[in-house]
Amino acid sequence: MSRVIESERVEVLEAAERHDLALDDGSRVAVVGGGPSGSLFSYFLLQLAQRIGIKLAVDIYERRDFSALGAAGCNMCGGVISESLLQALSVEGIKLPADVVQRGIDSFTFHTAEETVTLYAPYREMRIGTVYRGGGPKGTRQPWWRSFDGYLLQLAVHSGARVVRERVADITWDDSRPQVHLKDGVQTYDLLVGAIGVNTPSLAVFEKLGIGYKQPKTRKTSNIEFELGSDYITRELGSSMHAFLLDLPKLDFAALIPKGDYVTMCLIGENISSEFVDSFVQNPVVKGYLAGKQDHRAGACRCAPLASLGDAVHPFGNRVLLLGDCGTTRLNKDGIGSAYRVAKTAAVTALFRGISSEDFREGYGPLCRSIHNDNRFGRVIFDVVDIIKRNAFLTRAVMRMARSEQQMTGRQRRMSMVLWDMFTGSAPYRDVFVRCLHPAFWSRLVWNIFVNPRSASTAGPGKEELVDRSGLGREYRAGEIIVRQGEQGDCMYVIQSGQVEVLRSNNGQEVRLAVLGEGDIFGEMAIFQKEARSATVRALTNARVLSVDRKIFLRRVHEDPSFVFTILQKMSQRIREMDAKLVTSGGQSEGKATR
Ligand SMILES: Cc1cc2nc3c(=O)[nH]c(=O)nc-3n(C[C@H](O)[C@H](O)[C@H](O)COP(=O)(O)OP(=O)(O)OC[C@H]3O[C@@H](n4cnc5c(N)ncnc54)[C@H](O)[C@@H]3O)c2cc1C
Secondary structure, three states, rough: HHHHHHHHHHHHHHHHHHHOOOOOOEEEEEEEEEOOHHHHHHHHHHHHHHHOOOOOOOEEEEOOOOOHHHHHHHOOOOOEEEEEHHHHHHHOOOOOOOOOOOEEOOOOEEEEEOOEEEOOOOHHHOEEEOOOOOOOOOOOOOOHHHOOOHHHHHHHHHHEEEEEEOOOOEEEOOOEEEEEEHHHHHHEOOOEOOOOOOOOOHHHHHHHOOOOOOOEEEEEEEEEEOOOOOOHHHHHHOOOEEEEEEOOOOOOEEEEEOOOOEEEEEEEOOOOOOHHHHHHHOOOOOOOOOOOOOOOOOOOEEEEEEEEOOEEEOEEEOEEEHHHHHHEEEOOHOOOHHHHHHHHHHHHHHHOOOHHHHHHHHHOHHHHHHHHHHHHHHHHHHHHHHHHHHHHHHHHHHHHHHHHHOOOOOOHHHHHHHHHHHHOOOOOHHHHHHHOOOOHHHHHHHHHHHHOOOOOOOOOOOOOOOOOOOEEEEOOOOOOOEEEOOOOOOOOEEEEEEEEEEEEEEOOEEEEEEEOOOOOOOOOOOHHHOOOOOEEEEEOOEEEEEEEEEHHHHHHHHHOHHHHHHHHHHHHHHHHHHHHHHHHHHHOOOOOOOO
């Protein structure tokens, strides 16, 4: 009998403890680090809490002033926002403003010692954005832009977070709650989130918390800003990312990334030394794009940040969670994209499941494991790319295959898709790997190795007009058709700026169903049902529109079903408006124009 009572008591105590390990009205959350993972976690946590009527107090500890120039204001990276991240953010209702995006990128240009090939994004749309993480390169006169990290931090603040401009010096436990030590006192929280990246000694503070956390392995990389002038960049580099597939040892990724007046040179590989950077900028293929300014040692804005090689050990415990680079991140590519995915999943877990180690293991752990497993495929792919770069005949075959695909319509662009997804970081490494196993991929590659006699080409991305390249998506002029009723579609659209009208043809008469503006979506039915477009959408004013691929969309929905919340909200609003119209029209004939 006493044993039964004892086990019931244990159950009650466990339930009480579990109940205690949950966020509720008035719970206090500390987020250490206001980079992408910290800001996005705070933003989503507060947004989700608001939806279910819970009021949380979220403090973000961030010592950096993101408006400062140079390394002081910067989280040191290439600043490329991948197409999958841009599309996901826009579906979540986060549109990057024009003064945050330095340049929209519509293509990727690959350079080898012998030739150059450019791959274009679908619809030649500005699908990738380049940004400054901080205030911009040191020495910049009158910056006209805003920092990307500063913008995300502001999103969190507008959702109710408080920013504390202080460096967290230590963390201890107050009974079972985490305590943050500051210059003049100690603060106790219900949940502590570490989003401190890997370029900080504070990682040791989390290691000694007793949750079993071990920081990820890292390696040294290099970023250098070259001031080449906007006109030169538009003319010579265009709206293209330039990746270099050169026979240089231990180099996973080397790129020139065009921004406003600057080009960021980003080198990621096995401990990039200063001497390695010297030899890279002197390489004849690279030199040609630096307008004779390859003296990077003389006052250029440069940094040598550490890059995470994947994942930490046990990045969570009761009431503690580590996110982004200091937890689990994607190898080499789209680190900000993976910061967004883990931040959102962590916020959903903390709010709807709980904040115990068990809750994080069940709710947050699967995504970390999936990124970890995907990085394994990534490692294999980067090793294969290394072999290709060291063998001129293989490099030539890869470039030939990609080039001939670009010149032919109708044929599946297998090599182009592999290169695009691999270098833009838009698809999981596993997908890229599986695509490389396809027999048709191999037969084309072998044909290009042994048979295709085409000579090398040095065709770059093509000279561009000097026009504003800061917008994302594609610009449509007033009156231009964006989608046509009856056509098959495999993407939906998010309006970045301007207005469009939705039109339905009925018995030869055109009926305007709606006028949509910035932030609105259309064409979503093509994602949910494989049916022809039910209406035509035409630009009413000059409009900028970003397309969202079915595959990218569905992948996110499987990872995070709450991803569709904003779309459901908009669709339900639309149904409400249509209901209201039906009632006011009092059953008038359907075909009557409303224009
Ligand atoms: C060379 C290089 C190029 C890269 N290029 C790209 C790219 O083009 N695109 C891309 O998507 N990713 C890129 N990445 C990866 C990307 O930079 C990271 O994945 C991303 O910054 C991770 O975000 P985070 O919020 O986890 O960490 P971070 O961005 O490092 O932010 C951590 C924040 O924590 C703060 N902090 C640290 N310690 C404390 C403390 N004790 N108290 C208070 N605050 C603290 C810091 O000030 C910082 O603001 C690149 C990385 C490298 C190294």
